[in-house]
Amino acid sequence: MQTSASAPALRFRPLSAQAARGYAMPTIELIVEVASDSGYEVRTITLNVEVRIAAQRRQYGESERDRLGEVFGDASQWPKSMRSLQWMRGSINVPRFSGSTQIRIPLPCTYDFDVVASKYLIALEAGDIPVDVLFTGTIFYCGDDGGLQIAMIPWDGEVSFRVPVAAWRQAVDAAFPE
Numbered sequence: 001m002q003t004s005a006s007a008p009a010l011r012f013r014p015l016s017a018q019a020a021r022g023y024a025m026p027t028i029e030l031i032v033e034v035a036s037d038s039g040y041e042v043r044t045i046t047l048n049v050e051v052r053i054a055a056q057r058r059q060y061g062e063s064e065r066d067r068l069g070e071v072f073g074d075a076s077q078w079p080k081s082m083r084s085l086q087w088m089r090g091s092i093n094v095p096r097f098s099g100s101t102q103i104r105i106p107l108p109c110t111y112d113f114d115v116v117a118s119k120y121l122i123a124l125e126a127g128d129i130p131v132d133v134l135f136t137g138t139i140f141y142c143g144d145d146g147g148l149q150i151a152m153i154p155w156d157g158e159v160s161f162r163v164p165v166a167a168w169r170q171a172v173d174a175a176f177p178e
Contacts, residue, residue, distance in 0.1 A: 026175040
């Protein structure tokens, strides 16, 4: 096994965001395409994922502004107080692929009022939730000599999503009716 500083460059492309079924708690799945044009076979990727709500990239109605006071303070303070909110941080194992593959990133949804991201989501009435998804991790691939190579994935892999508020409500309502 060799270690290489020049791993196949990975590209991430957002495909969809939807309420998911089959999880123990309400969940939204982000579907992302992972691609590499290097020609190397990717054996696996241990992908660290961080999902942040980019609150400053959205417009808010009057009633939403009122409800978001607990999260960001008075609307007059928002230029200084409104920052990204962490929604999720976790790891995903990406199986073997050549060219490209699709991954599913589960975003847990909760009504836990102690979680700032939940307070933010509950305050929204409609529209989209702007999120940034950041990637890093370790890639295992076959090098030019056919041997297994390992490299770190830098934090520069990022995609932006517009998650429908309706998808969040659908996921939560399915698990917590009424």
